Amino acid sequence: MSTSPTSALVADPFPVLEDIRRAGRLVWNDAAKVWMLTAYDDCAAMLTDTKGTRFSVPGAVSPEAFFWLEAPALINTEGPDHRRLRRGLAPHFTAEAMRRRWEPRVREVVTDTLAPAVEGRDHLDLKEFNRIPVVVVAELLGVPDERHDDFRRWSDVIIRNLAYGNEGPEARRAMGAVIADATAYLNEEIDWHRRDRPDDLLTVMVDLPDWTAAEIRSVALSILIAGYETTAKLIGLALVALEGDPEQRRLVAEEPALLPNAMEEVRRWLGPSQAVPRVVVEEVELAGRRFAPGEMIYALLGAANRDPARWPHPERFDVLREVKPNLGFGLGAHVCIGAWLARLEVNAAMEALLAAVPRYGLREIDYGSSFFARGPERGMIDLAVTAPA
Numbered sequence: 001m002s003t004s005p006t007s008a009l010v011a012d013p014f015p016v017l018e019d020i021r022r023a024g025r026l027v028w029n030d031a032a033k034v035w036m037l038t039a040y041d042d043c044a045a046m047l048t049d050t051k052g053t054r055f056s057v058p059g060a061v062s063p064e065a066f067f068w069l070e071a072p073a074l075i076n077t078e079g080p081d082h083r084r085l086r087r088g089l090a091p092h093f094t095a096e097a098m099r100r101r102w103e104p105r106v107r108e109v110v111t112d113t114l115a116p117a118v119e120g121r122d123h124l125d126l127k128e129f130n131r132i133p134v135v136v137v138a139e140l141l142g143v144p145d146e147r148h149d150d151f152r153r154w155s156d157v158i159i160r161n162l163a164y165g166n167e168g169p170e171a172r173r174a175m176g177a178v179i180a181d182a183t184a185y186l187n188e189e190i191d192w193h194r195r196d197r198p199d200d201l202l203t204v205m206v207d208l209p210d211w212t213a214a215e216i217r218s219v220a221l222s223i224l225i226a227g228y229e230t231t232a233k234l235i236g237l238a239l240v241a242l243e244g245d246p247e248q249r250r251l252v253a254e255e256p257a258l259l260p261n262a263m264e265e266v267r268r269w270l271g272p273s274q275a276v277p278r279v280v281v282e283e284v285e286l287a288g289r290r291f292a293p294g295e296m297i298y299a300l301l302g303a304a305n306r307d308p309a310r311w312p313h314p315e316r317f318d319v320l321r322e323v324k325p326n327l328g329f330g331l332g333a334h335v336c337i338g339a340w341l342a343r344l345e346v347n348a349a350m351e352a353l354l355a356a357v358p359r360y361g362l363r364e365i366d367y368g369s370s371f372f373a374r375g376p377e378r379g380m381i382d383l384a385v386t387a388p389a
């Protein structure tokens with residue numbers, strides 16, 4: 001396992017987040033030159049700012065922050081363009097749409113993925129388990145099997161290097177190469193979708209009369225990237241949280257109806273998205289300070305999700321905790337559009353694993369170095385565990 005300072009922070013950011021939260025509601029990060037909000041209410045106020053003109057996603061103010069997206073997508077746009085793009089996709093991502101269109105397929109993919117466990121193999125590489133979100137997001141956009149590895153690689157490279165405009169030359173070169181490949185590939189995809197019209201999200205997008213081809217490519221690319229890595233990491237975090245607490249794991253394994261709440265608790269307690277950035281657009285007061293246009297603020301989701309003003313004993317992982325919405329999918333206009341899909345995948349994956357191997361083990365878990373999408377990147381799931389839970 002790597003021991004660089006970044007990797008050590010990513011492996012266990014919670015003591016550091018706790019120190020930051022203790023330092024106050026608003027803390028200056030001199031290394032990143034950003035302010036950090038640590039309280040749930042302050043983060044929620046910024047993310048749901050009803051005026052909608054006082055804070056912006058960085059990419060809408062300076063395209064440099066998402067230089068790898070060639071056109072307005074969702075995460076780099078505000079105002080009428082954002083609403084137009086979101087309106088086109090939102091009906092296809094509701095809880096109901098996901099259940100109807102995707103639940104049976106997600107369960108099939110989970111069953112295939114867990115076949116080795118059922119057939120008596122003694123371990124499963126985390127990478128094998130993580131094929132669930134690869135296959136699902138790829139099928140959502142109509143990416144054929146033979147391109148799944150490419151798309152996993154594109155997503156890895158972008159997420160690993162993501163720094164909202166602060167990427168160094170090496171990172172930019174790597175990201176640029178991936179974007180060139182992905183753009184060429186998406187152009188082919190869009191062409192055949194216009195022709196053959198398969199029943200998937202890319203056909204929905206090519207049919208939207210008010211979307212440009214560049215917007216389709218940028219939104220498709222951001223869904224490929226946002227939809228795989230974060231979900232894979234949430235599945236990994238769910239494995240870690242339950243394995244680390246055999247008593248709670250037993251509760252969930254014996255009563256699968258607890259699973260949706262347990263997974264909300266995993267997202268609160270460990271969630272992959274540790275921070276989301278905003279830029280101040282109009283002078284505004286927040287968390288006791290007056291901010292000037294151009295200042296950057298992070299909603300520190302990892303700290304806010306353990307805010308003792310909202311959750312009693314927030315440092316405890318408790319699958320029976322009364323569920324209150326947390327910030328693991330963000331909030332407000334940019335709240336994760338794929339939230340219901342991610343929930344469906346994580347719940348189905350964990351339900352099936354707990355049914356087949358309720359006392360699975362974990363080893364060689366490595367969190368890599370990505371803070372913005374944090375979670376296990378490598379590791380092994382032991383399937384032949386005989387020790388009592």
Ligand code: HEM
Nearest residue numbers: 074075226227230231234273276329330334336337338342
């Ligand atoms: C556990 C899995 C996931 C987590 C933790 C997660 C987290 C987030 C968060 C925190 C945001 C808000 C970003 C901000 O406010 O700046 C977001 C936005 C977004 N997510 Fe997810 N996400 C997950 C899965 C997915 C999936 C499965 C998809 C698509 C298939 C997806 C697509 C998006 C998109 C397109 C946005 C931008 C929405 C907008 O700006 O309007 N995400 N996600």
